[in-house]
Amino acid sequence: MGFLSWLSGSNDRGLADTTYSGRESASDRASRKRREGHQRSIAKAAAEAERWEQQDRRRFGGRR
Secondary structure, three states: OOOOHHHOOOOHHHHHHHOOOOOOOHHHHHHHHHHHHHHHHHHHHHHHHHHHHHHHHHHHOOOO
């Protein structure tokens, strides 16, 4: 492949198959990051709810 072969654009599919094979695409990476962030936020919310529940039990002496 020559130095300026990318200008012609005729070998995009072949270039993608060889040069970028095995790499995660930008859209795949963004969706993975979004999923991971969502999973973290669920765990964080659950931990905060549990802390609130424990404080509530201590405050009212477990009579709920």
